[in-house]
Amino acid sequence: MSYVIGIDIGGTNIVCGLLDEQYNLLGKVKQPTEAAKGSDHVFAKINGMIDQLFAETGKDRSKLIAVGAGTPGFIDSDRGVCLFAGNLGWRDLEVAKLLGEYVKVPVFIDNDVRMYVYGETIKGSVQGVDHVYGITLGTGLASGMVNDGKLYYGGGYMAGELGHVHIDGESTPCGCGMKGCLETIASATGIARQARERITQGEESVMQAWFPEGDLSGLTATHVSKAYDEGDRLAIDIMNYTGTVLGKALAYAITLFSPNALVIGGGAALAGERLFKPMREAIQANVYSGYWDKLSIHQGTLIDDGGLIGSAAFARSRV
Amino acid sequence: MSYVIGIDIGGTNIVCGLLDEQYNLLGKVKQPTEAAKGSDHVFAKINGMIDQLFAETGKDRSKLIAVGAGTPGFIDSDRGVCLFAGNLGWRDLEVAKLLGEYVKVPVFIDNDVRMYVYGETIKGSVQGVDHVYGITLGTGLASGMVNDGKLYYGGGYMAGELGHVHIDGESTPCGCGMKGCLETIASATGIARQARERITQGEESVMQAWFPEGDLSGLTATHVSKAYDEGDRLAIDIMNYTGTVLGKALAYAITLFSPNALVIGGGAALAGERLFKPMREAIQANVYSGYWDKLSIHQGTLIDDGGLIGSAAFARSRV
Incomplete structure (x- = not known):
């Protein structure tokens, strides 16, 4: 069994979910984004949330194979770059690369609404x-x-x-x-x-x-x-x-x-x-x-979790 | 040097063009469609038009590798089927297969406007x-x-x-x-x-x-x-x-x-x-x-020939 993390990075809150191969949501945590403290603060926080998820569910983080994240704004999903996200204050930010340095597995990003819609096609x-x-x-x-x-x-x-x-x-x-x-x-x-x-x-x-x-x-x-x-x-x-x-x-x-x-x-x-x-x-x-x-x-049947499921499935499809 | 034929099958006329590897239009012929006489009549006519094009240009028909055709209506381009074309009277017609039996090379079809737009991206x-x-x-x-x-x-x-x-x-x-x-x-x-x-x-x-x-x-x-x-x-x-x-x-x-x-x-x-x-x-x-x-x-710069160039390029991309 391998795991994927799906993340919804919003202007107010970050929600992280731990998903198995059938995209069952094994656990979910939420924290304020605090984007004003800078992207490094956000990425370190996400890494801590992932630790928390594996600890709470008793799963093995070494089985984590990828992280998918949806963010608002215009996203170059091929290069993993957030081109512009007004409510995060991000512009031309290499999210996949930078977040990847924290989480130590491949990171794939896309626009949060695309991730949501994709999630509805996967399990909604x-x-x-x-x-x-x-x-x-x-x-x-x-x-x-x-x-x-x-x-x-x-x-x-x-x-x-x-x-x-x-x-x-x-x-x-x-x-x-x-x-x-x-x-x-x-x-x-x-x-x-x-x-x-x-x-x-x-x-x-x-x-x-x-x-x-x-x-x-x-x-x-x-x-x-x-x-x-x-x-x-x-x-x-x-x-x-x-x-x-x-x-x-x-x-x-x-x-x-x-x-x-x-x-x-x-x-x-x-x-x-x-x-x-x-x-x-x-x-x-x-x-x-x-x-x-x-x-x-x-x-939609995945109002709250569509973004997490979509992000996880997107990451798994690309890893 | 290999050749491709691009065709625009309209409700009134059929236009066939002979194109080289750089999508230069070496020759072009036009005939009334006469769709009312049935699709076999149309396909036989197209085959004759192709013969005429090779004869007039002095090129070798054995170097023909594919035919691309644009038709009005809804086209399943993957299966080569015209789902519906009102002004040709065609419904669920296997154009690629049937026309292929006349012209003896692979045939690829798509909607005529898509072919035109594709043509403008290829050489327009x-x-x-x-x-x-x-x-x-x-x-x-x-x-x-x-x-x-x-x-x-x-x-x-x-x-x-x-x-x-x-x-x-x-x-x-x-x-x-x-x-x-x-x-x-x-x-x-x-x-x-x-x-x-x-x-x-x-x-x-x-x-x-x-x-x-x-x-x-x-x-x-x-x-x-x-x-x-x-x-x-x-x-x-x-x-x-x-x-x-x-x-x-x-x-x-x-x-x-x-x-x-x-x-x-x-x-x-x-x-x-x-x-x-x-x-x-x-x-x-x-x-x-x-x-x-x-x-x-x-x-558009290919008002008359965009469909032929697009059809030819489409066929070449799929052959």
Whole structure:
């Protein structure tokens, strides 16, 4: 039995998982990233987390054959270089080489959303499907395409930034510097923002009563889902609009990439049918029937662990 | 010296070319397809055209090592099967096997637009570029992506039907059965249709004088280009609208596929800057700067011969 470590390096936390040959997750640990302390601090911390995992599970670290890590941003997975990751402060950082010096086994890196989508094809909702397009709806919206079992990168390893297509009639400033990007609407952040703004502009909602002081900063997409279930008109309208806008954008992705399956992950995927129903309707209305007929749509089943499983499988496929 | 034949099998005509190892086009012949007479008739005719090419060029047919052919529709290029080509009346036809029995060398087939885009990367405007997205603007609008030097297919070999994304506010019936598809606007046919409809609805244009009988059925995209050059307001408006709508759709393709170069082929590409200027502006306004900064945009240089060169190179790469 050999082992692989899968890692999700986020702007806030690092999660490390220990996986066996069947990608069973034998153990998982989480620590704050503390990227501001420098990449060496992050890499040393990861090495300590790996020690902890082997100690806690009673497994033998000498059987570790590779480490896979997903990070946000643009990643040259062939050279193992993080080209740019804004929320880690990394630019042209040789992560595979540098982290490899700490962990003493080969390290393979890729974009975290690609790793997540790949994970869903390995052991999740779309296991074994050859052509899968996946998105994650969290703070932002990102996507990855697995084509014929392999991740699609495009020039500059930049493919799939569906969150940054422009939506007609929208002008909310986006973190990327543009305005009206899809992720300002179709993301956990975007759903919450729409609710806060529309309530502030005077629209009625049951959500108002949940924030009696009038400070809506704590309002999240989960509140919008809850209000939706109470029949709240504003919440229903926001979910319908978000799902429709998302579905129209996905129609482009489906037409261009021609996946056989679509998988939706990330925190806002927990909105489930509230969001998926209008999304499905918009997809069907906006794609040629040949695409729709062969498409299956799935809520991701590896919301928390998809990145770890994908990273581990990616590393094992390359070692 | 070995030779390869490149073929473009269209609904109206078949064009065969004889190419050497450097993809120089040594000779070219054209004949009506006559698809209604059956696929055997078409394949026998192609074999005769190949004989004619070798006779006319004085080359030795025994040095022919492969035939590549592009056809419209959905093509399983791995098995050499035409899954569906409406204007040839072919469905699940084993073209590679059947044509191979006539020509006595290995036959490789693919979608005609993919062959064209591949041709542009082999010996055209984007020679040697690794990541190229290409479209052809003719009767319709189709596209192909060359990713890391290889054609992208997606599930069901259906990737890239950009002509059939829906455009908000448009409702012209499309040949695919939907309404308001991009190709009802952004194609040679779509440009001409817009002009005919708007003149019929009473808009003023210099083009009216070119059809004194009032029968606008002969009005083509070339007339719109000519009117544009005379400062005709309607023609300018049509080119601006078409370029803008096309650019917005291309923004999706660029964001999802992340090409380093975009190439525009097909008859309507001859509109050149009249169309490309508003298209470029719409792309730049609708994509993240990281995509725009690395993107070069090219008018195809192999308008007539790209498909032959691409087909020949495709066959040579597989033989």
